[in-house]
Amino acid sequence: MKNNRRSFIKLAGIAAAGLALAPKAMASGGGAAPVKVNATAIHAAHWAMVVDTTKLNTAEGIEKLAHVCHAIHNVPTIPNKQNEKWLWGAPYDEAFPEQENPHLSESVHTREYPLLCNHCVNPPCVRVCPTKATYQRPDGIVAMDYHRCIGCRYCMAGCPYGSRSFNWGEPRDYLDLKKLNAEYPTRMRGVVEKCNFCVERLAIGKLPACVEASEGALIFGDLNDPDSDVRKVLRERFTIRRKPTAGTEPSVYYII
């Protein structure tokens, strides 16, 4: 073929058309990821919890729920200040330091309040995590990918609620290895851990373990659905959230 201007322009035209079409042709080969949400999963636009502290307010009651939670998530009990906790209890002045006054009713002061990760709408832990090991799911749950945690503990500094625990040593040293939940992993030395609103249970259609064991004292549901259990309770009862001035918008509400 003779090299002239006409044939050059023809070739250039074909090449340009090829460049425009190639990415689409390549993409159609791969297709979408072959995954979907479990058929049995329960869904919400934003998961939230209401704690009825008129029903659940003793150290023993909270300890019982913490035991259920810690047993299924393989959370160790370490008998010093390096303990791990996903669910625990505290008195009013620790739980709600901003909402205290010297003349609160006595029962409010003598109660113990169940505390857990608040799964904030604006989670500071997610903002400060340098590796995106902790992240907010579209359904509002603040989850963790322990594979990616480098143990910098920025999230622990960021969290205004003390909801996160660091594994200073091997957590397995303090777990009863005979009684592990074989369906859930443990953690390793050097990662931070916290409550995950039982994402692994929601994925198979179960409510969080503490809610199931609470005999109605914990109410769990979709905050964005006006007909959900949590919204019904929030409409009828007066509730407060922890440290409102932090601006984190917790998804855990307390009936006092």
Add this chain to the structure above:
Amino acid sequence: MKMHYGAPIIVGLVIFIGALCAPFVVGTAVTKTYKQPELKMPANEKECVESKEFMREKHMQLLNDWRDWALRDGKRTYTNHAGKEFTISLQNTCMKCHVSKADFCDKCHLDAGVSPYCWDCHVQPEGLK
């Protein structure tokens, strides 16, 4: 021309070359023919999540994708190339068929000299001691 310190240099060279060749002469590390490890395959299941060849070469990529799909995207049902569905879980899917880490995972990993950190957190099917 006379070689300065000729004798010690020659002796040193002989010792050095001898040491260099020793593994080929006396050792078995180099001369032993490599034998593929024998894995204990699941008794009741013939088909894995994907084909044998895919699993052999790419199980690490699959596990990597599975982790991100399950944790980040909340999608825990995987459909393989044959259209069969699997729940995405190392402990509750993979290790339900491969009932022993020691007889399956470790066999190749030890030979290949790799030490993946799966079991620092995940609980192996034979339990922990």
